[in-house]
Amino acid sequence: MVNGAKRVAVIGTGIMGGPMAGRLADAGFDVTAWNRTRDKADALSSRGIASASTALEAVAGAQAVVVMLSSGPVCEDVLLGGGGVLAAMKPGAALVVMSSIPVETAVLIGEKASARGLVYSDAPVSGGEKGAREGTLAIMAGGKATDVDALGDVFACLGRVTHVGPAGCGALTKLANQLIVASTICAVAEALTLAEQGGADPARVREALLGGFADSTVFRQHGLRMVTGDFRPGGPAKYQVKDTSTALAFAHSRGLRLPVGEEVDRLYQAMVDNGDGDLDHSGIILELRRMNKTAKPMACA
Structure with a gap:
């Protein structure tokens, strides 16, 4: 029933939600947006996007509601809290939670949505602000296969969707993604720090490694941020540590140890504790420089 829908509400229009709302509007959807900071x-x-004064106003009459809020607790409050969004939605409408949230939260919201007769998918994304602007996001969709299929028109203008399993599996896949991204960013930062302190030009080292086995989207985009010192937030460090901590908590609940992830989480927590939580997560190189404050550049042998 959702494919062919025209009225879409977007709840949360920050770094990612704003461009995604724009993509939906450009695709011909009638979009109403709500954000806790209304401006x-x-x-x-x-x-051409209408701004609602409340979340309930935004979802009134919407055939699909796309949620891109900052965390699990915020999603629970907005969607399930007193007078929440979910209770205001009509049976047959779709709820698409694209935020990075704990698996348990995604499952809970899915159960509540199913009880209300809603189409539901926990469908977090990867690709950053650039992917949100360009409609090239990787979308990891949990939920019933029929529900994910019913959301095809919405997903099509945002990126490439893959159904990964029942409700909660989208959130789980995003946690796996975040472990890979955070660990890779830290590895890139360590490599460029090593090059810098050894007397090489980090920008030339990055250039030399392009196309080799060390190359990746993270290396290209975040390595460039590191060598140019551009830490304007695409993915703030405070959200990165939120995700790594969530991934570790879920792992520990399954009796798993993830030693690399644990060290990466400690590094990002230190970055946040040192006041850099609002910087892009590529700013982890600043934390490495703090740790190595006595190191001095030396000429290559």
């Missing part, structure tokens, strides 16, 4: 929703008016 971020108001700023989308030039894209």
Whole structure:
């Protein structure tokens, strides 16, 4: 029933949600947006997107609701809290939670949505602000296969969707993604720090490694951020540590030890504790420089 829908509400229009709302509007959807800081929703008016004063106002009459809020607790509060969004949605409408949230939260929201007769998918994304702007996000969709299929029109203008399993599996896949991303960013930061302190030009080292086995999207995009010192937030470090901590908590609940992830989580927590939580997660190289404050560059042998 959802494919062919025209009225879409976007709940959360920050770094990712704003561009995603724009993509939906450009694709011909009638989009209404709500954000806890209203000026971020108001700023989308030039894209033909209406700004609602409350989340309930945004979802009134919506055939699909796309959620891109900052965390599991915020999603629970907005969706399930007193007078929450989910209770205001009509049976047959779709709820698509694209936030990075704990697996348990995704499952709980899915159970509540199913009881209300809603189409549901926990469908977090990867690809950053660039992917959100360009509609090239990797979308990891949990839920019933029929529900994911029913959301095809919504997903099509945002990126490439893969159904990964029942409700909660989208959130789980995103945690796996975040472990890979965070660990790789830290490895890139360590490599460039080594090059810098050894007397090589980090920018030239990065250039030399492009196309080799060390190359990756993370290396290209975040390595460039590191060598240019551009730490404007695409993915803030405070959200990175939120995700690594969530992944570790889930792993520990299954009796698993993830030693690399544990060290990466400690590094990002130190970065946040040192006041850099609002910087891009590629700013982890600044934490390495703090740790190695006595190291001095030396000429290559």
